[in-house]
Amino acid sequence: MTILRDFPFILHGGDWNPDQWLPRHPEIIDRDFELMDRAGCNTFSLGIFSWGQIEVEEGVFDFSWLDSIMDRCAEHGKRIFLATPSAARPGWMGQRYPETGVVRADGSRAPWMSRQSACLNDPVYRAGTARMDEKLAERYHNHPALAGWHISNEYSTVCRCGRCVEKFHAFLKKRYGSLENLNDCYWSAFWGHRFTDWGQVCPEDPALDIARLDWMRFVTENILDFFRMEIAAVRRYSDKPLSTNMMGTFGPLNYWAVAGECDFIGDDCYPDWYIGDVEREAARFSFLHDMHYTMLDKPFLLFETCPGIPNYHPYTKLRRPNEFVREMHLALGHGADGTMYFQWRKGRGNAEKIHGAVVGHDGSDQTLVFKTVAEYGARLNKIAEIVDSRRSQEAAVLFDWEALWALNTTSGFGGDSVKQYEKTVDLHYRALWKHNVDLAVIDSMCEFGNYKLIVAPMLFLLRNGVAERLKAFVRGGGTLVMTYLSAYVDENNACFLGGNPGGKELRELFGVWSEDIDGLEPQVKQSFDYNGIRHEVRDYAEYLHAEGADVLAVYNSEFYAGSPALTSNRFGKGKAVYIGARTGLEFLTGFYGDLLAECGISPVLSGIPESFAVSRRIGKDETEYYFLLNLTPEEQRFPLPFPMEDLWNGTGEITELLLPPSGSTVLKRRNG
Numbered sequence: 001m002t003i004l005r006d007f008p009f010i011l012h013g014g015d016w017n018p019d020q021w022l023p024r025h026p027e028i029i030d031r032d033f034e035l036m037d038r039a040g041c042n043t044f045s046l047g048i049f050s051w052g053q054i055e056v057e058e059g060v061f062d063f064s065w066l067d068s069i070m071d072r073c074a075e076h077g078k079r080i081f082l083a084t085p086s087a088a089r090p091g092w093m094g095q096r097y098p099e100t101g102v103v104r105a106d107g108s109r110a111p112w113m114s115r116q117s118a119c120l121n122d123p124v125y126r127a128g129t130a131r132m133d134e135k136l137a138e139r140y141h142n143h144p145a146l147a148g149w150h151i152s153n154e155y156s157t158v159c160r161c162g163r164c165v166e167k168f169h170a171f172l173k174k175r176y177g178s179l180e181n182l183n184d185c186y187w188s189a190f191w192g193h194r195f196t197d198w199g200q201v202c203p204e205d206p207a208l209d210i211a212r213l214d215w216m217r218f219v220t221e222n223i224l225d226f227f228r229m230e231i232a233a234v235r236r237y238s239d240k241p242l243s244t245n246m247m248g249t250f251g252p253l254n255y256w257a258v259a260g261e262c263d264f265i266g267d268d269c270y271p272d273w274y275i276g277d278v279e280r281e282a283a284r285f286s287f288l289h290d291m292h293y294t295m296l297d298k299p300f301l302l303f304e305t306c307p308g309i310p311n312y313h314p315y316t317k318l319r320r321p322n323e324f325v326r327e328m329h330l331a332l333g334h335g336a337d338g339t340m341y342f343q344w345r346k347g348r349g350n351a352e353k354i355h356g357a358v359v360g361h362d363g364s365d366q367t368l369v370f371k372t373v374a375e376y377g378a379r380l381n382k383i384a385e386i387v388d389s390r391r392s393q394e395a396a397v398l399f400d401w402e403a404l405w406a407l408n409t410t411s412g413f414g415g416d417s418v419k420q421y422e423k424t425v426d427l428h429y430r431a432l433w434k435h436n437v438d439l440a441v442i443d444s445m446c447e448f449g450n451y452k453l454i455v456a457p458m459l460f461l462l463r464n465g466v467a468e469r470l471k472a473f474v475r476g477g478g479t480l481v482m483t484y485l486s487a488y489v490d491e492n493n494a495c496f497l498g499g500n501p502g503g504k505e506l507r508e509l510f511g512v513w514s515e516d517i518d519g520l521e522p523q524v525k526q527s528f529d530y531n532g533i534r535h536e537v538r539d540y541a542e543y544l545h546a547e548g549a550d551v552l553a554v555y556n557s558e559f560y561a562g563s564p565a566l567t568s569n570r571f572g573k574g575k576a577v578y579i580g581a582r583t584g585l586e587f588l589t590g591f592y593g594d595l596l597a598e599c600g601i602s603p604v605l606s607g608i609p610e611s612f613a614v615s616r617r618i619g620k621d622e623t624e625y626y627f628l629l630n631l632t633p634e635e636q637r638f639p640l641p642f643p644m645e646d647l648w649n650g651t652g653e654i655t656e657l658l659l660p661p662s663g664s665t666v667l668k669r670r671n672g
């Protein structure tokens, strides 16, 4: 099995904080075990913020409550991802060693308080973490309830203390080797930056785009270093699978680097199903699930999602009937082998006391949320055979953290509110996803040759070697799409000489020269016509010249009217498409529909109407599992192209799909 070798079931459970109830409320724990069985929950994350409840005083450890909880979990057949509690250091540490606190951007040191507030390089905090982790691993590595390790929680700390900045300088030294090379790569004659010592590089110098980009690289490297330290501590005693929980496209942390250290990917996802946003949200979370599947090319675990409503969302709107199960089917259909919740039970006090949970303050199993989770839990057995099944993707969307950082550290293009790299990638993803094709989400270091089509919107920075690899991909028969604001800078955040995109290399690949980019104020009307339809252009229009590419559409207005807006270039056995302007979803959807057909990429289920979303997993003997979601608040029907067994509803073979409002199901098609 991909996540847990000896557990051929879908993982189902959540974050459980029994230590919030102990020792005063043992009856709550008894009740929890009862309710867990009733909800069909088999797996929990435990001890995420429990450092202070275990190391009660410096060097004084009390494992008694955890021993008892772990033993009871084993008795009840619960599998535990035991957390290393590094996200929340204890009060005695904060008080005795105030230097363990992070230094904020303004130079002040944060007082001891909430989680994720410790400097990852502080020796006391590091040694304390390693000792705590080792003790947990030593004590529980053979425990029958232990499934694996949940390392820390949502790593995200950025610290500006002297020690961290010193480490940043050491990182630069390793990366650039000599000051001479640093000065070269840093274009340091600009505003008189010529460096004579590594210590002179200021990570937030507003003039130094490259230093700010390197700081982002360092933040990832720094978190990785801490993560590796925790892994090493656990690995001294335990070889059980481990992971840490990711937060989607959280800006400061390049999760592709984190993924490389994980045995499986665990992620936290909190969609909203607001009226009018269902399709967008379903596409957004499909994108994230696809990225998490692609990262290790295998099933992942949804570590956290909310069975009710996260307290911090703009509208704390209750889940409507079927929405919860549909959300779970979305994750499973995109490659999750388990769905877990934050949180199992609502605590009584503090910041998350009204955050949704399986069990509320009433402790009841009669709430809508509990009953929904329990019914879902019971039905998971019917689809347990999907565990370990794979996905197959012929098209990929590229999202790259380095491109994000480079774009956002570059002043120009109207600022962050206009640039919107993530939203743009989302939109392109959604336009492809609407065609019901299964997609991979890659970064620029992934193997390109696995796909027929790669869409890489706004890939502003090209890392070393990527231009050549893109060319090889197209030369070999691949289709590549890039857009405005692609390939403006190299790995040093320095502009390419020889014109955009990407200097000589990509100009040749796309057969196009982007002379400049027009930033459009909202009153400026720009557009192009494609297939007889007029498409509005917003925010950005590149001023392009074809240099061998076929011009598919031209701009309608301004001084560059008649110049190319959309081009396509044959290169080797493949082709390279350039979209010069920012368009809406409608254009992209139509355009990608044609392109997918040209590439020979078919929908996973042909003829399925817009109101549905579908994804596919492929199991043993090529058995196919189709996850079908009704994205509308009305009942929907669809005559299936071939008969399939309705696993989720247990209704045997069906030829017509009928889904209730916001409903979903899992169908099985045997090979042959």
Ligand code: GLA
Pocket (backbone or CB within 6 Å): 153, 154, 245, 268, 270, 304, 310, 342, 352, 355
């Ligand atoms: C994150 C954290 C959890 C909890 C949830 C609330 O994902 O990891 O501890 O705070 O958010 O949504």
Ligand code: ZN
Pocket (backbone or CB within 6 Å): 102, 103, 119, 120, 121, 122, 159, 160, 161, 162, 163, 164
């Ligand atoms: Zn620090």
